[in-house]
Amino acid sequence: MELLTDITIRKTTHSKLYEADLDQLEFGKYISDHMLVCDYGNGEWQSPQIVPFSNLSLNPATLALHYGQTVFEGMKAFRMKDGRINIFRIEKHYDRFVRSLERMCMAVPPKEIFTEGMIKLVDLDKNWTPQKRGASLYIRPFIYASEAKFGVKVSEQYRFIIFTGPVPELYAKPIKVKVETRYIRAARGGTGFAKCGGNYGGAFFPTQLARQQGYDQVLWTTGKENPTIEESGMMNVMFVINDTLVTPPLSDSILDGVTRDSLLILANDLGYKVEERSVSLDELETAFLTKTITEAFGAGTAAVVAPIQTVHINGIDFTLPGYSHESLLNRLKEKLERIRTGIEEDIYGWNLVL
Numbered sequence: 001m002e003l004l005t006d007i008t009i010r011k012t013t014h015s016k017l018y019e020a021d022l023d024q025l026e027f028g029k030y031i032s033d034h035m036l037v038c039d040y041g042n043g044e045w046q047s048p049q050i051v052p053f054s055n056l057s058l059n060p061a062t063l064a065l066h067y068g069q070t071v072f073e074g075m076k077a078f079r080m081k082d083g084r085i086n087i088f089r090i091e092k093h094y095d096r097f098v099r100s101l102e103r104m105c106m107a108v109p110p111k112e113i114f115t116e117g118m119i120k121l122v123d124l125d126k127n128w129t130p131q132k133r134g135a136s137l138y139i140r141p142f143i144y145a146s147e148a149k150f151g152v153k154v155s156e157q158y159r160f161i162i163f164t165g166p167v168p169e170l171y172a173k174p175i176k177v178k179v180e181t182r183y184i185r186a187a188r189g190g191t192g193f194a195k196c197g198g199n200y201g202g203a204f205f206p207t208q209l210a211r212q213q214g215y216d217q218v219l220w221t222t223g224k225e226n227p228t229i230e231e232s233g234m235m236n237v238m239f240v241i242n243d244t245l246v247t248p249p250l251s252d253s254i255l256d257g258v259t260r261d262s263l264l265i266l267a268n269d270l271g272y273k274v275e276e277r278s279v280s281l282d283e284l285e286t287a288f289l290t291k292t293i294t295e296a297f298g299a300g301t302a303a304v305v306a307p308i309q310t311v312h313i314n315g316i317d318f319t320l321p322g323y324s325h326e327s328l329l330n331r332l333k334e335k336l337e338r339i340r341t342g343i344e345e346d347i348y349g350w351n352l353v354l
C-alpha cells in the first residue's frame, strides 16, 4: 500500500516478543514492541513517529489529568487463515473517534495519520498477532490534552498515541447482570456517545456495588422514572424477544458500537427480524414472566458477545435457559469470526488486509 504520511520509525533493539507466550494470553498483559506518537500544537499536527514502547513523562499540570480531556478507541486486528493480518472496520472506528473528540473539544488527527499510522504500526509488530482461534491483536488509539497549565481551559496541545497488544478470546461464560435505576451511566445531552475516559470512571462505583451483590455487570437504564434499557456494562445490549433481535436505538447516551452495528447487519442477512427500538424495563420484565425472551447479551470489541444468564429486576433474579450452538448469539459470533479471518468472504468491506 502506498502511504501518504511521512512517518519516521525508530525500531527497538530489544524486542520483548520472545518473553510473551502467545498461547497463554491474558487480556492486557502484554504490549507490543512499538507505539505511534503524534503531537498537536500551534494549530497543527506534527509528523507521526513510531518509537519503542516506553513510559511517558508528564508535567503534573497536564490538563488531561485534571479536566478529563481524554478520548480512546478500542479495535482489533486478526490473523487470517492465509497468515495475513486484517484490521477490522478501521473507518468506522475513525469516524467514532472524530465524534468523540469533537464532543470533548479536542483536536482531531487527520484520517491519513490515523489509518496509515495504524497500518505501519500493526505491520511493524505483526508478529505479535496471535494465531490461535478467537485471539487477536488489540489496538488502542487515544488522545489526551497534553498542555501543562492549571487554569480550567480547553487544551491547545494534544498527544495522539497508538499501542497494541495480543489478547485472548474472552471466555464467554454467561454473566449475571443487575438492572440499575438509581445510578445512570450517561445522561441525555451528556457524553455517553463519546468514548471518553470519564464515562468509565463514573461507571465504576455502581458496578462495584453490583459486584458486591453477586452480579458481574450493571444493566444500565435511563434512571428512576419510566426506565428504558441503555447498555450492559461497557457493551451495547441485545435481546431476542419473540424471535426478534431487539436493541435500544442509538442516542446521545448510547455508544455507537462497531460490534453492535456489525451484528445487526449480520443478523439481518441471516434472515432474522431486527428491531432498533427502545425497550422499557416493564417490557423486559414482562418478557421474562411470559418467557418470550430467549436470549440476552452484551456486544463489544473485547468479548464480541457476552451471553447473559441472569437479569436482576426489582429484587427478582430472572434466568434464561442457556445457549446452544444454534442460539443467535453464537451464530452471530461465529459468522463474524469467519469473515474476519477470511474463511468467509467479506462482502461488507469491513476488512483491511495488510
Ligand SMILES: *Cc1c(COP(=O)(O)O)cnc(C)c1O
Pocket (backbone or CB within 6 Å): 074, 195, 231, 233, 234, 235, 236, 255, 256, 257, 258, 259, 260, 299, 300, 301, 302
Ligand atoms: C466501546 C464501548 C462499547 C462497544 O463498542 P464496540 O465498538 O463494539 O467495541 C459499548 N458501550 C460503551 C459504553 C463503550 O465504551
